[in-house]
Amino acid sequence: MSDPAFVYVVYIRATPARIWDALTDPDQTEKFWFGGRFKTDGARKGSDLELWSEQRGVDFTGQILESDPPKKLVWTFQHTREPDSLDGATTVSYELEVMGDDTRLTVTHDGFLDNSSLRRGVSGGWPRILSSLKSMLETGAPLTRAA
């Protein structure tokens, strides 16, 4: 296996189960993922998935490759609006680990072609999404998308 392209870590004052729910429940992702509903069939292995929002429609589709609640979720990510992208599906993984009072959430995103436009877009997206997730779980207020 090649080394991951991106590794993001965020420490959140919440249990892994609470974070798992937030990541896999469309009603909750809608709040912190800037309107995106992460739809799956119970985040079960083999389930299809998509991120859908009222403003943007379907951002990406994919499939759950591995599901071990509330510790690990691995899924494929195929963007729907990257016209010049030659990327096949890339792979995202969430890993949750208790660290004292916090849970460490590690997100890795891998499988990009070198210099792909998707890779550049993704590198800007995750930090804000994770910051928003942390804010929602710790303060009840997710971040809002720029106008």
Place this chain on the structure above:
Amino acid sequence: MDMDPVFRALADPSRRALLDRLHTENGQTLGELCEGLTMSRQAVSKHLVLLEEANLVAVVWRGREKLHYLNPVPIAEIADRWIGKFERARVKALVDLKRELESDDEKA
């Protein structure tokens, strides 16, 4: 969120240089990060520990090798704390303008 370790880590030019190197090429070992630097391996290693403690660097093990990744999540938290919802686009436009105008003098 305790932002003190983040600001302390960012206050040092050598540590910012290490983050720049990871921004250019993510997932480097200590050895790779030391290449071409005048800093000793020990100094780089100490800086990396501080960056890791501030959660600005995330680490993945590949066998016995430690790979270092730039983790910009705390920086996003700082930006989101002080840049308001409707300011974001305007702030970005100004930063882009500055970068564009200065691009002849300086590498972006």
